[in-house]
Amino acid sequence: MSALIKAVEYYHPDTYLENEQISKENPEWSVEKISAKTGIYKRPVAAESISSGDLAYKAAEKLFAENEISKDNIDFLLFCTQSPDYFLPTTACVLQDKLGLPTKLGAIDFNLGCSGYIYGLSIAQGLISSQAAKNILFLTGETYTKFIHPKDKSNKTIFGDAASATLISNDDGMAEIGLFELGTDGRGAENLIVKNGAFKNRKLNGEDVSNENEFLRNDNNLYMNGGEIFNFTARSVPLLVKNTLFKNNVSFEEIDLFVFHQANKYMLNFIRKKIGIPEEKFYYFLENVGNTVSSTVPIALKEALNEGSIKKGYKVLIAGFGVGYSWGATILNF
Amino acid sequence: MNMDLKEFTEKFANQFIDDDVKNVKETTAFRELGTWDSLTGMAIIAMIEDDYGITIPVDDFLQLKTPTEVYEYVKNKKQ
Numbered sequence: 312m313s314a315l316i317k318a319v320e321y322y323h324p325d326t327y328l329e330n331e332q333i334s335k336e337n338p339e340w341s342v343e344k345i346s347a348k349t350g351i352y353k354r355p356v357a358a359e360s361i362s363s364g365d366l367a368y369k370a371a372e373k374l375f376a377e378n379e380i381s382k383d384n385i386d387f388l389l390f391c392t393q394s395p396d397y398f399l400p401t402t403a404c405v406l407q408d409k410l411g412l413p414t415k416l417g418a419i420d421f422n423l424g425c426s427g428y429i430y431g432l433s434i435a436q437g438l439i440s441s442q443a444a445k446n447i448l449f450l451t452g453e454t455y456t457k458f459i460h461p462k463d464k465s466n467k468t469i470f471g472d473a474a475s476a477t478l479i480s481n482d483d484g485m486a487e488i489g490l491f492e493l494g495t496d497g498r499g500a501e502n503l504i505v506k507n508g509a510f511k512n513r514k515l516n517g518e519d520v521s522n523e524n525e526f527l528r529n530d531n532n533l534y535m536n537g538g539e540i541f542n543f544t545a546r547s548v549p550l551l552v553k554n555t556l557f558k559n560n561v562s563f564e565e566i567d568l569f570v571f572h573q574a575n576k577y578m579l580n581f582i583r584k585k586i587g588i589p590e591e592k593f594y595y596f597l598e599n600v601g602n603t604v605s606s607t608v609p610i611a612l613k614e615a616l617n618e619g620s621i622k623k624g625y626k627v628l629i630a631g632f633g634v635g636y637s638w639g640a641t642i643l644n645f
Numbered sequence: 646m647n648m649d650l651k652e653f654t655e656k657f658a659n660q661f662i663d664d665d666v667k668n669v670k671e672t673t674a675f676r677e678l679g680t681w682d683s684l685t686g687m688a689i690i691a692m693i694e695d696d697y698g699i700t701i702p703v704d705d706f707l708q709l710k711t712p713t714e715v716y717e718y719v720k721n722k723k724q
Contacts, residue, residue, distance in 0.1 A: 344680060347663050538703070541687040577662065581688050585695065 314436040315484025316477060316643065318378040321610045322370040323355035323473035323600060328456070330468075337464045345468050350576025354471030354601030357454045364396040364406060366474035367452035371410050374448075374476040382411055385478075387444035388418040389434060391427035391451045391605045393634070394458070395420055406450070417444065424503075425572045425633025427451055427605030428475070429640060433491040435479040447479045451605035458505050458533035462519070462526035466533055469575055471601030475609035485616075486627070489642035492555040494547065499636035502539040506530040541578055543636055549586050551630055555640040566592065566642070567625040570615065572632055573597040573607035594620060605631075612643075621645055648697070648720050654712045656696060660688040671713045693719055 330342040330352055346352050357366060367390060375382060390403040397405075403418035417438075423430050431449045438444040452474035459466045479488070507517050507530045517530035528534045548571070556563055569588050571579060573596060583593045596611040603610060608629050615621045623645055630640035650671060658669035665680045675681060686706065693715075694700050699722045701715075709715045 341679075343663075347680065348682065348684075538683045538687045541684050542691070545687070545691045575684075577684055577688075581660075581691070585691070 312440055312442070312481055314432075314439040314479050314481060314488045316432075316486045316488065317480045317484035318374055318380065318478045319475065319609050319613045319616070320370055320374040320377060321473060321475040321606060321613055322366055322373055323471065323603070324357045324361060324366070326356055326358065327353040327599075328356050328467065329353040333464060333468055340464065340468075348575070348577050349468050349601075350579075350595060350597050351468065351471075351601045352598050354456070354469075355473060355603075356456045357472040361454070362396045363392045363394045363452035363454050363474065364390075364402045364409075366454070366472065367392070367402075367450040367476070368406060368409055370452070370474040370476040371406070371448060371450055374478060378478070380478055383413055384446045385412050385448045386416050387435075387438055387447040388412060388416055389431050389447060389449045390418075390420045391423055391431050391449075392420060392453055393422050393424055393604070394452075394454045395422075403450075412448070423635070423637055424453075424604045425574065425607070426631035426635065426637040426639045428572075428608040429491070429629060429631040430493070430637075431477075431605075432479065432488055432641060433493065433639065436488050436491075439479070439481045445481045449477045449479055451475045451609065453604040453606060455533060455604055460519075460526065460529050460532040463528075463532065464526070465537065466535055469535075469602045470533075471603045473600060473603035473606040473610060475606040475613075477609055486643040486645045489559045489644060491639060491641045492551060492558055493639040494551065494637070496543075496547075496636045499539070499543055502536040502543070502636075503534070503634040505533050540574075540633065541581075544574070544578060544582060544632055545585060547636070547638055548582050548630065548632055551632065551638055551640050552586055552628065555628060555630070555642065559642045561626060561642055565626055566628045568592055568594055568615065568621060568627045570594045570608060570611045570627055570629045572630065573600075573611055574602055574633065604633075648716070648723070650713065650716050653716045653719070656692055657689060657712045657715065660685055660692055669712060671716075672711050674710050675712065676710070689715070697723065699723060
């Protein structure tokens with residue numbers, strides 16, 4: 312039984328952290344340097360009172376408003392986040408009520424970052440195959456900026472807050488979801504982590520670690536070892552693409568567009584060249600949103616659809632990779 | 646494979662962005678360039694691994710100051 316993407320929408324706050332502000336606080340980084348390196352000019356930042364669940368709610372309401380989709384037909388709600396509203400209950404349960412969705416639906420959260428959109432699609436496909444559900448509302452939402460230390464200029468330049476909403480259906484839609492290639496390597500857990508505040512280390516007793524006035528890390532906040540993440544990506548993504556093509560019995564040349572997790576422009580460009588993907592087949596969308604973790608792929612898909620970079624008949628390879636380490640990819644047949 | 650310093654420096658320079666692609670010469674102290682950062686370093690290490698089959702440990706890489714020094718290191722390792 313096939314699973315198809317019927318509609319995609321996204322939402323982000325309209326308050327931004329702009330390069331000018333980062334440069335003002337860190338004069339050694341010019342506005343030009345920040346944008347040249349990351350490909351990002353501004354990133355949406357959620358207000359203190361706005362949660363991932365709130366952002367996902369807005370994305371979902373947009374999906375219903377703009378696509379004539381009946382809430383009554385939704386029989387499963389999936390929510391991907393690493394910044395849930397509460398320890399419990401599951402944010403997806405709260406969203407069921409807030410969105411006015413039927414009580415007969417199944418609802419779960421799952422905790423993944425940059426690979427989350429791919430995993431969500433694979434779970435949705437599984438739910439359809441097992442006939443557990445026919446119309447799945449899949450939401451992603453993240454407020455990583457709340458994890459970031461005020462002095463952490465590196466992470467501040469990268470991450471933005473956003474949410475996405477995708478409807479996956481068993482009967483019709485704009486893109487059939489292909490076969491999945493997934494992977495995990497927990498040895499990389501320490502390289503992208505928020506250590507304190509959950510149940511392994513409950514106390515927020517981290518201290519600032521600096522090197523000659525340069526902020527390095529605080530275990531209460533998001534820590535990213537950029538070099539190691541780059542290393543992991545450079546090694547794993549080319550193989551991920553190759554295996555995904557093989558599994559789907561599709562040649563490299565047959566792919567019309569590659570939509571990868573929008574980590575940062577420099578890294579994306581490096582992987583693109585390494586795999587040998589021509590620039591016109593590679594989609595970038597991070598100038599005004601930044602790296603929105605699990606929402607980058609659906610945001611890029613939506614923008615590519617809007618501007619006509621994805622047309623009927625296209626094969627689009629989507630891939631996510633990062634925190635975990637966790638990675639995954641599939642092919643969407645439009 | 647024969648190694649060539651000119652070609653090596655070109656590949657090295659291509660890991661930089663903007664004007665620094667042109668600013669990287671054989672004896673440039675590349676870490677002093679404006680667009681240098683740790684990601685550029687990882688890209689250079691990855692390029693050398695792909696194109697020359699040599700893995701440079703990060704600690705060794707940090708001791709090398711110019712493309713020529715990196716080139717000599719890689720050349721010695723290949724022998």
